[in-house]
Amino acid sequence: MLVRPKRAAPVLVCRKCLKRSDEGRDVGRALKSELKARRPDGLKPAKLVMTGCFGLCPKRSIVVASGASLQRQEYVLVEDRAQVPRALALLNGERDG
Numbered sequence: 001m002l003v004r005p006k007r008a009a010p011v012l013v014c015r016k017c018l019k020r021s022d023e024g025r026d027v028g029r030a031l032k033s034e035l036k037a038r039r040p041d042g043l044k045p046a047k048l049v050m051t052g053c054f055g056l057c058p059k060r061s062i063v064v065a066s067g068a069s070l071q072r073q074e075y076v077l078v079e080d081r082a083q084v085p086r087a088l089a090l091l092n093g094e095r096d097g
Contacts, residue, residue, distance in 0.1 A: 008039060008046035009067050011091065015050040017062040023080045027062050030084040038088065066091040 011031065018024040031048050039045040054063045054075060061077040069075065069091045076087045 007044040008035075010047045010049045011035060011088070012049050012051045012065045012070075014052075014054050014056075014063040016053050017058070018050070021060065021062050024062060026081045027078055027084065030081040031064070031088075034084050034088055064091065068093055 013028070013031065018028055021027065028048070035048060036045045054065065056063050056075060056077075058077050061079050064076045064078055064087055065074075072093070074090075076090045078084060078087045
């Protein structure tokens, strides 16, 4: 059986990076706010899902991914709250043109 959810695809964030980063709390809140603001018409906003380590472990950054970005084998690194809107655009495959 195939089921279509009433929610946008989830965004994955490394729990370890979020906890370790000085900006982690602000970035987490900004991600949730931005996901609510970007929700598609007729769908619930995407969930922010805390995951285990992705194995990248950058200094002073938080690793964020989505199903689409993982399929492209891409991860997005977020250092502070101001980078969240651009990070979500990158997760969706939007590029500067």
